[in-house]
Amino acid sequence: MNDGSPPDPTPLGRKLLMELHVNGETQEVAFLPHETLLEVLRERMDLPGTKHGCELGECGACAVLVDGRPELSCLRLAIECGDAEVTTVEGLIRDGQLDPIQEAFADLGGAQCGYCTPGILVTARALLDENPSPDRDEIAEALSGNLCRCTGYLQIFESVEEAARVGAASSATGEVTS
């Protein structure tokens, strides 16, 4: 497996060893061909920040970034992630510093029970990377695949707006925030 790719076809019911690129690190991980990225992150890589909600693509709790774009880890087989860069909520922290989005959620009550929060944080990160100053409608559209049953969404929208303001202010002064 010099190129990191599994045998084709994979043998039934046998684990394969594959390199995955998660949060800037490359790790060799053993898992079964029918395991989803969500199962592998949580159960084989000790990264339980990504939450399992409905597990059917109907809630957004398990969202992670795949090559910078939000996808649902419950619907993507881990075997299909060997050539991708995966970012989970654990990967938003850089050099011990929270992402400005995380700071804003903490300051403004963007998280209540917190279960939907990791999926929302990474999805909002992708939004701000693509569009540093989104308006309220653009935020609502970007987060329309993330259900929250606590906040009523208002604090979430305000937190993302605050993070955008902080990002704009720091890029104006040349400070690196993420």
Place this chain on the structure above:
Amino acid sequence: MMRCRPFRYHAPRTVAEAAKILRGEGPDAMVLAGGTDVIPNLKRKQFAPRTLVALRRIGELRTASDDGLTLGAATTLDAIARHAALPEAHRAARIAASKVATPQIRNRGTIGGNLCLDTRCTYYDQSAEWRQAIDFCKKAPGPHGTAIETPVEQGICWVAPGSPRCWAVSSTDAAPALIALGAEVTLVSADGERTIPLTDLYADDGMAFLTKKRDELLTAVRLPAAVEGWRSTYWKLRRRGAFDFPILGVGAALKLDAGGTVEAARVVLGAVASRPLPVDTSGLVGGPLSDEAIDAFAAKAAGPAKPLDNTDFTLHWRKRVVRAWVAGALRELRGDDSEEASLLSRSAARIPEPLSV
């Protein structure tokens, strides 16, 4: 955690190789593109293929032709929603793609996958345990993923227990829009390739809803060159502004001459039958798009729509709303205030629904 049952995983590098594997594996194989429809179905044990044939390494399935009109079947829905090269006349395709599910799912789900979307039903899209509790319906008659794709007499359809057939609902957003645009699809098997009008891909049966053979791969969607005077739209009705499959979809394209007379029209309804339902537009052609013409056409269009009680909302209301929705789509194409049209579109979920009695 809901988990998939074990399968073997193939990831061929060419269409020819994929077609050969599909031929060799027979009914035990399923195609995996984005997986946003297949994986939930595997977790609910609606299917249990021995082999998944993944398309992710086949680059030719993700390319578009130079004119932008032929799209590889593995093009993501998000890429189509943003496909600026598509002519304005084909905007129905971009609208439909942009209204599927959620942003995360559109980043992964493909146009070919949406066209081949499994038909849906309240009594089918449930866990194996749920289905077992009321006894399995005929579309998936066993506990371990035994969904079958040929019509059978035996077994029960829980939404119409007296009926010999399955009434699961065609729930693709892309198909009504693309059929209205006159799209064709290319199917490839080990024997060669064929191109058919998209409307011919479908059959009105909840189980045998695709005419595509089991060992054929849908490789490309072809839109016709845009002709001056054509315009199109897609209206989607659902309870929430995201996530939900359509309760009703209206794909509409028409060609108006300089005087406002309808020269040609194609209108297709989604989610009211087991296949996308093309509407006879002969009554519309040759006259102006007057209020009277639109209302008469919309009333007639609602006739063949026969929703059953196996999706969200009450079926009587779903039947009645077809008329308002078809008329709304045509008014938008006539050029009525698009803000008003989009307001109506957005407020769909707030149209009062009569209480069931």
